[in-house]
Amino acid sequence: MEDPLIQTPLGSAVPGRMRSWHLAKCPLPAVHVLPVIAPRFSRPARLRLPVDSATPCVMRVPLIDQRPAVQSYQFRHAPVPPTPWQNISPPASHVCISDLASAPAPASAAPKPKRTRILPPRDVVKLGERFFFLLQPNLETILETSHLEFPRQPFPFQFDGMAFLMPRHGAVLADEMGLGKSMQAISSLRLLVRSGEVRRVLVICPKGLVSNWTREIADWAPELLVAVVEGDPQRRRWQWSLEDVPVKVANYEVVVRDRELVAELGLEFDLVVIDEAQRIKNRSSHTSQAVRSISRNRSWALTGTPVENSAEDLVGIFEFVAPGHLSDSMSPRAMGAAAADHVLRRTKDRVLKDLPPRLNRDERIELTAEQRETYRRAEEEGVLRLSKMGQGAAIQHVFELILRLKQICNFDTATGESAKLECLEAELDEIHASGRKSLVFSQWVETIGRLRGKLSRFGALEYHGGMSTAARDETIERFKHDPRHSVLLLSYGAGAVGLNLQFSQYVFLFDRWWNPAVEDQAINRAHRIGAVGAVTVTRFLSVDTIEERIDEVLRQKRDLSDMILSQAEATPGAGLTQSDLFALFKLVPPKRSAA
Amino acid sequence: MGQNTVEPSITAAFGFLTAVDSPSHGLFGGYLLVDVAGRPLEFHCTAPLKVSRAQQILYGATLHSHLHGQQIGATLLAEGTLQPQVVLTDLESMLHVRPHTKLPVALVVRRDTPPNASSFFVGTACVSPPSDHPEHASQLRAQVEMLVASVDLCEPFERIRAAIEEAQRH
Numbered sequence: 130m131e132d133p134l135i136q137t138p139l140g141s142a143v144p145g146r147m148r149s150w151h152l153a154k155c156p157l158p159a160v161h162v163l164p165v166i167a168p169r170f171s172r173p174a175r176l177r178l179p180v181d182s183a184t185p186c187v188m189r190v191p192l193i194d195q196r197p198a199v200q201s202y203q204f205r206h207a208p209v210p211p212t213p214w215q216n217i218s219p220p221a222s223h224v225c226i227s228d229l230a231s232a233p234a235p236a237s238a239a240p241k242p243k244r245t246r247i248l249p250p251r252d253v254v255k256l257g258e259r260f261f262f263l264l265q266p267n268l269e270t271i272l273e274t275s276h277l278e279f280p281r282q283p284f285p286f287q288f289d290g291m292a293f294l295m296p297r298h299g300a301v302l303a304d305e306m307g308l309g310k311s312m313q314a315i316s317s318l319r320l321l322v323r324s325g326e327v328r329r330v331l332v333i334c335p336k337g338l339v340s341n342w343t344r345e346i347a348d349w350a351p352e353l354l355v356a357v358v359e360g361d362p363q364r365r366r367w368q369w370s371l372e373d374v375p376v377k378v379a380n381y382e383v384v385v386r387d388r389e390l391v392a393e394l395g396l397e398f399d400l401v402v403i404d405e406a407q408r409i410k411n412r413s414s415h416t417s418q419a420v421r422s423i424s425r426n427r428s429w430a431l432t433g434t435p436v437e438n439s440a441e442d443l444v445g446i447f448e449f450v451a452p453g454h455l456s457d458s459m460s461p462r463a464m465g466a467a468a469a470d471h472v473l474r475r476t477k478d479r480v481l482k483d484l485p486p487r488l489n490r491d492e493r494i495e496l497t498a499e500q501r502e503t504y505r506r507a508e509e510e511g512v513l514r515l516s517k518m519g520q521g522a523a524i525q526h527v528f529e530l531i532l533r534l535k536q537i538c539n540f541d542t543a544t545g546e547s548a549k550l551e552c553l554e555a556e557l558d559e560i561h562a563s564g565r566k567s568l569v570f571s572q573w574v575e576t577i578g579r580l581r582g583k584l585s586r587f588g589a590l591e592y593h594g595g596m597s598t599a600a601r602d603e604t605i606e607r608f609k610h611d612p613r614h615s616v617l618l619l620s621y622g623a624g625a626v627g628l629n630l631q632f633s634q635y636v637f638l639f640d641r642w643w644n645p646a647v648e649d650q651a652i653n654r655a656h657r658i659g660a661v662g663a664v665t666v667t668r669f670l671s672v673d674t675i676e677e678r679i680d681e682v683l684r685q686k687r688d689l690s691d692m693i694l695s696q697a698e699a700t701p702g703a704g705l706t707q708s709d710l711f712a713l714f715k716l717v718p719p720k721r722s723a724a
Numbered sequence: 725m726g727q728n729t730v731e732p733s734i735t736a737a738f739g740f741l742t743a744v745d746s747p748s749h750g751l752f753g754g755y756l757l758v759d760v761a762g763r764p765l766e767f768h769c770t771a772p773l774k775v776s777r778a779q780q781i782l783y784g785a786t787l788h789s790h791l792h793g794q795q796i797g798a799t800l801l802a803e804g805t806l807q808p809q810v811v812l813t814d815l816e817s818m819l820h821v822r823p824h825t826k827l828p829v830a831l832v833v834r835r836d837t838p839p840n841a842s843s844f845f846v847g848t849a850c851v852s853p854p855s856d857h858p859e860h861a862s863q864l865r866a867q868v869e870m871l872v873a874s875v876d877l878c879e880p881f882e883r884i885r886a887a888i889e890e891a892q893r894h
Contacts, residue, residue: 196799197753197770200891203805204764244879246886256894263887264756264764266875274761274874 202257204264244269245288250297251470268292275323280348283316284309284658286480291317293473298427299451301406303474306433306650307631307657308481311345314402314431319350322375327399327427329375333420334404336380337594338627340602342404343378350376358383362390369394381408381416388419397424403449405626406430407437410445421449433653434646435472440464447471477656485663487656491680493672494548500541504674507533512714527710531675538671539576539640549639549669550583556667560635561587561615566608567635569618570651572642577618580639588613593620605630619651626650631659638668641676645683678713736760738871739804739811739827740880741818743796744888750774752891753796754884757806762875768803769888770796793820801825809867812851814881822854829854830864832877849877 244267249259265271268288283291290313294300302310321327334342339357346355358368358379365387368377384391401423403409409417409430428450436442440461447455451471455464477484496504511530515522540547553569560567567587571577574593581589588611590604601623608617609632617630621642633655642648648668656664670676740756750772757766773795775787783790797818801811811829813819822829831852842861843852851868853861868877 196795197773199768199770199799199803201803202767204766256891259890259894260767260887261764263890264767264883266758266762266879266883270762270874270876270879 202260204261242269243285243288245285245292247292247296252298253296262296271320275320277316277319277323278351279316283312284480286475287313287316290473290475291320294429295320297429297471299454299471300428301430301432301435301446301450301468301472303432303435303472305474305476306653307477307660308475309658310431310433311342311404312349314429315346315349318376318400318402319353321400322350322353327375329396329398330377330400330402331398331423331425332376332378332402332404333381333384334378335408335626336382336598337601337623338404339378339380340598341627341629346376346378358387366390366394369396381420384423385415385419388422391423398426400427400429401425402429402431404431406432406446406449407434407442409449410437410442412445412448417445417448421452433650435474437644437646443468481658484656484658485660487652488663488665489668490665491668491670492552493670494552495672496538496674497541497546497548499544499546500537500548503541503543504534504537507537508675508714512716515714515716522711522716524710527714527716531679531710531713534675535640536573536576538674538676539571539573540579545579549671550580552669553580553637553639554584556635556637557584557587557616564612565615565635566633567616567637568624568630568633568651568655569616569637569639570621570624570642570648571618571639572621573640574620576639577620580618584616584618587616589616589618590614591618592624593618594623596623619654621647621651624651624654628654629657629659630654631657632661634660634662634664636664636666638666641668641670641679641683643679643683675713682709682713736870737765737806737808738867738875739801739808740884741797741800741811741813741821741829742815742881742884743792743818744885746772746888746892749892751791751796752888753792753800754888755800755804756880756884756887757804757808758875758880760870760874762871762880764883765806766804767884767887768800769884769891770799788817789820792817793822794824797821798824801827809870810864812877812880814878819854828864828867830868832881834878846872846877851877 246267247262247265249262253259253262266274268291287309290302290304290310294302294314294317302313304310304313318327318330322330332342332346339359343355343357346353353376354374355376355378356368356371356374358365358377360368365383369387369391371377379387401420403420409420411417430446430450432446435446440459441457443464444455444457447468454471455467459467508530511533515526515530518526536542539549557567569580569589571580574595577591577593581591590608592601592604596604604617605628608614608630617624617633631654636652636655638648638651642651652664652666656666670680737757737759740758742754744752744754746752751774752772753770755766755768756764759765773791775783775791780787792815797813798821801821801824808827811821811825811827812832813821813829814832816831819829819831832849833852834848834850843850844865845851846868851864853864871877
């Protein structure tokens with residue numbers, strides 16, 4: 130009887146008598162291979178296979194013993210310097226330390242509070258610098274641990290705005306009016322000053338907003354010393370030279386006037402913030418050149434209307450923010466894509482769901498009979514004159530006619546009658562009785578003066594560029610705190626920007642401005658953060674007059690800004706061109722002045 | 725904070741150690757040192773480690789502990805120039821770094837059931853000190869108290885992952 134076969138670890142079978150070292154020493158003349166399943170055979174079949182005596186190949190599997198390469202980065206302290214340990218107050222969300230036995234129920238079901246990360250801008254290319262931003266704690270944690278107090282808790286979108294501004298050397302904060310652009314800029318620069326990244330800041334704003342800025346800085350960054358550059362040349366020289374004041378505020382006119390002085394003093398700023406940045410949209414203007422000539426490391430532009438008339442406006446602003454980044458030859462879509470990382474724009478309807486609504490109504494006014502007659506005569510004479518001028522007609526001639534007709538729509542130049550005023554008085558009676566406040570905007574200081582006389586029973590106050598800054602500030606305070614004054618009459622030029630009048634619930638546009646963006650700015654003095662109720666906006670529009678025709682053109686123009694900022698193609702001719710103006714009177718512009 | 729209070733110092737550093745497995749690149753390690761306010765002081769990250777199928781088979785169940793503990797964890801901890809009070813990790817397998825370092829290493833996880841009895845909750849996080857080093861437990865607790873005033877203990881790991889993702893794109 131043959132030895133039974135046994136299975137080797139390799140899976141082959143050998144006779145059972147072979148054991149251990151025998152197995153190794155045995156010449157192994159043959160290997161018996163058994164099929165695993167052989168149901169047809171009564172006993173296992175045997176195959177005889179010759180064995181190759183050559184040494185088998187050995188495959189080497191390396192151990193994982195090579196340490197990986199390591200890249201190391203060390204960071205400077207930023208964005209806020211260390212706070213002494215004993216001053217750190219625990220944030221509410223994660224302070225409770227408890228043993229298992231006394232552990233509260235896991236808070237996983239509770240909604241996580243929003244945390245804002247400071248992400249690196251696209252133009253930061255070095256990996257170490259990108260890590261610097263990515264590895265920072267979120268903004269809320271930075272603020273919690275740095276003990277910076279704010280007059281009120283910023284909205285989440287305002288944290289986003291700060292996280293946008295802080296890492297950027299060139300930025301356009303283009304939020305819709307009323308969303309707190311100045312507050313976001315001040316809070317961001319405050320953090321940068323605290324971290325030592327910024328030491329010298331210059332804020333440039335329209336003259337009428339200087340006191341507004343100093344007030345806002347006092348609210349949102351009370352520890353920062355501020356110097357307002359103003360007064361006679363000697364005083365300004367001294368103010369420019371102040372070294373231990375981290376923030377200087379100057380208006381655009383001062384910057385233009387002191388352009389050479391700033392250069393002579395060799396002033397360099399870590400950060401220059403320009404408010405109402407549309408002021409520098411015209412690159413060849415003295416204002417734009419003076420602002421751009423200031424030596425600076427960071428450039429932030431704040432504007433609610435980055436594109437007022439055409440895409441070139443944005444190019445002009447970018448010459449300050451990131452020179453050469455945009456060009457006039459770009460299509461709106463390409464421009465939007467190129468600007469995307471530098472521009473942040475939010476609108477109230479998207480970020481402020483809880484803001485009271487803005488109710489718009491167009492009040493179509495029929496001129497009085499006398500007004501109509503005066504208007505008809507003026508238009509006929511004007512058009513006739515323009516027609517006679519032929520190729521000699523210039524844009525200023527058209528403007529003159531438009532202004533004259535618009536003034537008649539406000540007040541009949543012959544009789545002083547005003548259908549608009551009658552309507553306004555009726556509205557104000559009701560509003561005054563309810564104890565609410567109203568803003569009335571007009572293009573003309575003269576109109577404002579007339580209205581004030583007629584609306585004295587409402588305690589109407591004036592606010593326009595013909596007043597001193599101190600007088601204007603005093604007017605705002607009186608309107609704000611004295612209940613006898615329920616109407617504030619403002620000019621678009623002085624009152625449309627920078628003022629916080631959110632305690633007013635009614636806005637009247639007595640006449641229309643040339644640009645819807647300026648009208649929006651005016652309306653947003655009342656319809657902004659802090660508004661206590663719905664804001665009703667009434668736009669007076671004289672029926673069958675130049676006002677109606679202008680309104681039609683402005684409707685086409687209104688969305689141009691949004692189209693560019695959303696990278697959409699702009700419709701051609703959306704702006705109010707010279708051709709548009711001539712077309713208001715069905716005239717063809719002369720060839721030399723055609724737009 | 726009682727008797728376990730560690731003398732606070734604004735220069736105190738805390739380590740956060742983790743690894744990220746990228747299907748396309750391999751296994752990355754990241755080690756972030758932050759100050760008491762959670763701000764980054766140092767960051768170290770490894771080049772990706774690629775493991776072959778044969779190595780996966782040979783190492784079997786010990787693969788992750790070997791990679792995380794010895795290859796990545798020990799390498800990264802050796803690179804730090806600052807001496808952290810404690811090293812926190814969100815990967816259990818990373819605890820195998822303990823034999824290779826003298827630093828106290830603890831596990832931080834967001835979950836309901838902690839892995840050992842000496843664990844304690846900090847907000848939504850659960851901290852588990854090393855069970856084989858009971859002398860570390862009380863000290864760890866005091867150190868975590870110092871840090872938790874400003875940092876959600878699970879949050880720095882998200883930063884590390886974001887940085888490693890950035891490194892992969894770079």
